[in-house]
Amino acid sequence: MKIWAHRGCCYTWPENTLQSFEAASKLPVTGIELDIQLTKDRKMVVIHDEKVDRTTNGKGWVKDFTLEEIKALKIETHPVNGEKQYTQVPTIEEVFTLLKPVCLSKGLLINIELKTSEVRYEGIEDMIVALVKEWGLDKYIVYSSFNPDSIVLIKQKYPYVNAGILYDSEKLCLEFSQKYPVNALHPYVEMLDVPDIREKTDLPIRVWNEEEIFYPGKEPCKHYDFEALEKLGVTDIFTNIADYYCSGK
Ligand code: G3P
Ligand code: CA
Numbered sequence: 016m017k018i019w020a021h022r023g024c025c026y027t028w029p030e031n032t033l034q035s036f037e038a039a040s041k042l043p044v045t046g047i048e049l050d051i052q053l054t055k056d057r058k059m060v061v062i063h064d065e066k067v068d069r070t071t072n073g074k075g076w077v078k079d080f081t082l083e084e085i086k087a088l089k090i091e092t093h094p095v096n097g098e099k100q101y102t103q104v105p106t107i108e109e110v111f112t113l114l115k116p117v118c119l120s121k122g123l124l125i126n127i128e129l130k131t132s133e134v135r136y137e138g139i140e141d142m143i144v145a146l147v148k149e150w151g152l153d154k155y156i157v158y159s160s161f162n163p164d165s166i167v168l169i170k171q172k173y174p175y176v177n178a179g180i181l182y183d184s185e186k187l188c189l190e191f192s193q194k195y196p197v198n199a200l201h202p203y204v205e206m207l208d209v210p211d212i213r214e215k216t217d218l219p220i221r222v223w224n225e226e227e228i229f230y231p232g233k234e235p236c237k238h239y240d241f242e243a244l245e246k247l248g249v250t251d252i253f254t255n256i257a258d259y260y261c262s263g264k
Pocket of ligand 2: 049128
């Protein structure tokens with residue numbers, strides 16, 4: 016099973032932060048997954064929700080904050096000597112600065128999920144492909160989105176990019192892949208609803224889940240049975256506990 020650190024090592028560090036990505040970059044993972052959105056001044060920031068409320072001390076939509084404003088928000092992380100510590104919402108450039116050396120030296124992949132379903136962020140596909148090219152990272156990036164329009168657009172305009180389609184249902188992923196030239200299926204682990212999938216596609220099947228918990232990881236996290244998943248044709252998993260799986264326990 017290939018392991019992808021979902022939003023970084025987001026059981027032991029706050030999700031989608033430089034700290035969670037740095038922890039993941041030190042593991043023998045296949046890749047790191049992250050989510051991008053656009054600020055009011057059209058800067059690409061790495062954050063999962065369309066609103067900042069859950070993960071920062073702010074309130075409101077990402078699209079209504081300038082980069083400077085979103086950078087002023089605090090994300091609480093591990094205390095040091097009993098004192099609270101904070102980090103920030105990273106830009107995608109900050110993440111590339113951190114991870115590019117690991118991509119080049121170890122072949123680390125980055126899955127960039129375009130969060131374009133709730134807010135469309137027109138043009139984000141062109142912006143991220145151009146930036147990836149500028150950074151020389153093309154061959155290390157896998158794009159994905161729950162918005163099929165984003166995947167159709169990115170593959171039509173940039174056929175050379177590697178893109179996976181995200182749906183809950185594996186059947187919907189498969190049907191999409193039969194109509195459009197995607198490079199992977201990204202279904203929900205609880206909706207592997209195509210019997211004998213391996214008779215129908217050779218594409219990688221990378222599962223995501225909603226069952227694992229997030230930082231501060233105080234309760235035990237669900238552990239998946241990789242052998243059982245592999246029997247169902249799964250090749251890769253996005254997991255919050257890449258650090259646990261890589262520890263060989
Ligand atoms: O790409 C896999 C996974 O990240 C999709 O769900 O909600 O964690 O972005 P979510
Ligand atoms: Ca995601």
